[in-house]
Every structure is written in C-alpha cells, then in structure tokens.
Amino acid sequence: MTFEKDSNILIVGLGLIGGSYAMALTKKGYHVTAISKEQSDIDYALENGIIEKGGVEVSRDAVAGADIIVFALYPHVFVEWMREYGSYISAGTLLTDVTGVKGAVIEEINSYVPAGAEFIAAHPMAGKEVYGVRNADDGIFKDANFIVVPTRSNTPGAIEKCRALGEVLGFKRISYLNPKQHDEMIAFLSQLTHCIAVSLMCANGDPNLVSYTGDSFRDLTRIANINEDMWSELFLLNKEALLYEMDCYRACFDKLYNAVKESDADVLKSMMRLSTERRKMFNKDGKNI
C-alpha cells in the first residue's frame, strides 16, 4: 500500500526538515503545499520548485483539503498550532510529524485531532547542522533511518501509510517504536551526544587549538554547533530519560577516569575492547564510518 499520486500533502513549517520533505515529495509527483511563518521561505520554495503552493496564513482551505499533513515544528509550536487550527482538519486526513520527542506531546496533540482524522508520530533520523529551507536537501534521507512511533490508538492503515511515507521519502531503513521506547532511544543516541559535544566545546576556550587539532575532535564537536531554542526544549521535554542516560554514561566515564588515575591498564583495555566490538555494529557498508 502507498498513498495516491494525486494526494495533497501539506507541510507545516518550512525549515530544513520540512523543506527536505517538500523537495522529496514534489520530485515524486505529489501536490505539496506549505504553510510557514516567513514569506521569504515560501517565496524561495516556490521559486525553486520545492512546493506547488504556499503561504504564511493558516488557510482553512489548505488545511481542509490536505490528505496528509506533516508538522515540522518545535514541539510547543506544534501543540499551539493544533489547539488553534486543529478544527480545520477534515475527517480522513492523516497527520504526522518530525518532532524529536514523542511522549511529552502525543496525548495533547491527539486531544485536538478531530473525529475521523488520525495522528501518527514519526521521526526521520536525518539532519544537518544548518537550518532553514535554503539548506533543504532530500539526499539526507538516502542512508538514514525512519522511525514510525505508533500508540495503541493508531489504526493499521495509518501505521502502513506512515511507513509508506518513509519509503517514498527515500529512507533506507524503517522501524517501529512505541513513544516510551522512542524517547529512551533518542535520549541516548541523540540528546546525550549533543550534551557531550556541548560540554566538550565549553571545556576549553584556547583559540590556538585549531592549529593543532586532528579530525577526531572535529567529529566529536560538529553537533556542538546547535540551535539552543530547539535543543533546550527537546532536552527538557525528555528530562527523565535524558538524565538516566547521562547517569549511565557518566558511570562509564568515571570508571575510565579511575582506571587512568590508578594506572589500571587492564580496565582501560577491557573498556577499549568492548567499545571496539560494539562500534562494529554501527559500521556503514562494512566500513568504520
């Protein structure tokens, strides 16, 4: 099953991810409309053939006429939008999102979904450390993971349609997690890594370091270039899971610290062997990349 080629797809929020969704879907022949807050972003997307129609006002017709609506907004903006405009949505419309946390928003979002429409959460595990529709690039989905995040109230049809969306967008691998599993996973793989990168970058301000560095340090700090409004919101909406993962990581870091302090080469080597073994699972195309 997939959705029909003449489907009307509405993207709400034309940033990097919303823009990349629009680009991919337009290329596949869908009718893509966008609503976003900056007219210049809409103009750019129209001029570059990323969308068919668009505007900065929330048009009742555009919302009511959509077969699928994709919300690519900050979590609190998504909730506010649904509170204000949810009633415009027609029965039969499938709603989905790209939000980085799920447990904290799904229930409230569902309370604004009109009867006959259905919201199913999803998380495209793709991105760049740049923002905005001007950096939109549907190539970021090619080797990436797409996660469908159903709750018990989702229908099989909606779950399948969301999976099909991930396929149409070009994702390499599609998985399913419930909201709690999703939030625990994202706390470790994404939020903790951002905490580490920010902490590392804050730990030393020597401006000469760039003359000495190798690429390892660059790799570890690329995501230290971070949108503070979005990420502080994501961290705080997933506080419990994030603190748990930070605790687990710090216990390992402290174990390594104590091994250095005690000159315990055996502990150092056993941690290094474990990390080497585990890292192999993440190889891409058989390579350590």
Next chain:
Amino acid sequence: MTFEKDSNILIVGLGLIGGSYAMALTKKGYHVTAISKEQSDIDYALENGIIEKGGVEVSRDAVAGADIIVFALYPHVFVEWMREYGSYISAGTLLTDVTGVKGAVIEEINSYVPAGAEFIAAHPMAGKEVYGVRNADDGIFKDANFIVVPTRSNTPGAIEKCRALGEVLGFKRISYLNPKQHDEMIAFLSQLTHCIAVSLMCANGDPNLVSYTGDSFRDLTRIANINEDMWSELFLLNKEALLYEMDCYRACFDKLYNAVKESDADVLKSMMRLSTERRKMFNKDGKNI
C-alpha cells in the same frame, strides 16, 4: 632550507603512519628504507613501491647510513629500540618520531642519542581508525596539522629540518609547541575525545540501536574503534594532563546535567551559544565540518 633529494630516510616501524610517511617520501624522490617486525609488511611495501629497501633485522649499515630516521613506534618500543641500537646511529643524523606523548619519553630518548646526532620530536595530527601499512595513505596529511616539539637543547638547524619534513610530507599547517604544551594539548584534543567515545560506546549495549541511529552518534563513536595497547599506553604516559582535562570536561557535563535536572533553560541555552560560537573556529573551508 630543505633536505637534499638524495637523502637516505630510514623509517622504523612500518604501520599506518610509518607507511604513510614512506609513501609520501618515496613519491617525492627520497631513498626510503624501512625496518619493521613483520616480513610480510616489508614485502607489501616493497611490492607496492612504498619503500626502496627494507628488512626485519636492525641492520647496522641501514641505521648508520641514514640521514634522517623516523621512529613510528609505540613509546615504550621506541625507548627500548634506542637503548639497544642507538649506538648504531651516525653523527649528523637527524632523528624524529610520531609519538603521541612527548614529556614522558624525550629525556630518556636523548640519553641514548650519540654525540653529533640530534633527536627532535614531532607529532603528525593525522590518522585513520585502521592500522597497518596496507592502509598507508599519504593523502591523510593534506589537510592536517603537523606539530614540531622542540626542547631547549634542539638546534635551529634541526628545528628547521623537521619543519621542512612536515612540508615535504604535505601537511597543511605546521606549528611549534614545547613538550609540556604538546602533552596538555593532546590530552584535550585527542586523549579526552577517545575517553569520551569509549565511555559512550560502553554505556549502552542494545544491539537494535543501529536501526534507529542518525549520523551524530556515528561521528561521536568512530574513534571508539580503538587499539587498546597503544591508547592505554598513551593515556598512562600522560596521566596528569589527561586527568586534568577529564576533570574540566566533567565539570561542564555536570553543569549541563544540573541544568536539565533543574529545568534551567537559561543555563542550557548559554552553554549551547558558547559551544556554537567556539565550534565556528574549527570550521574547515568556512563550513561546519
């Protein structure tokens, strides 16, 4: 000043870095000889035109006939080699190395350098997470930093010759640090990053994570694939500086942890702004890579 084209260069230790040095120097027309412990590595390098001559025995003639000797060995192997064979070295020979720590070895190495020869330490900030001469690749030097690490006993001629070596190898930027500065810098930029990657990889063994991950996690853990013998030795030889950097980093991590716990978005955002600002200094070609 540079060294003459007909210089004889001896590489001791034909691993990834020794092999990449040999490859670059052979391409530039120098006479490169290698001594390494595995005959198969020597055979590979001879068959692939990486070296002109080589063997597994420490030939007195090869050592005495070298104008420059590059040691690409583990620190303790380097020290043992000099203790055993240092007396073979001729007056006028320049010795250099690629060792990842300096303060812990320079003095002992110097005690084995015969009169008229001179050792000047250097650190090529380039590598891969693979090992051995079969992965040798002189392209890794192209965008990389080369650090000359003179002590007060080094002559201006030797310092200049070591700089010229970095230039001939193709390094983009050449800097100078004394051994203490070098070891502090390397504790932060290289050793701490490896501690972080290993700790992160040890913190969660869920085999399903690869189905959900984005590239951020891959970037942070690439160096978690680590040679435990080499890195445990490097950590312990630079213990004081490494523990200091681990402490500084952990203080920042704890500050961020507490901000999440207290839902203090202001502290989170100010740390993220600082990290974003500082990360810009490490941009390559104006890009966040």
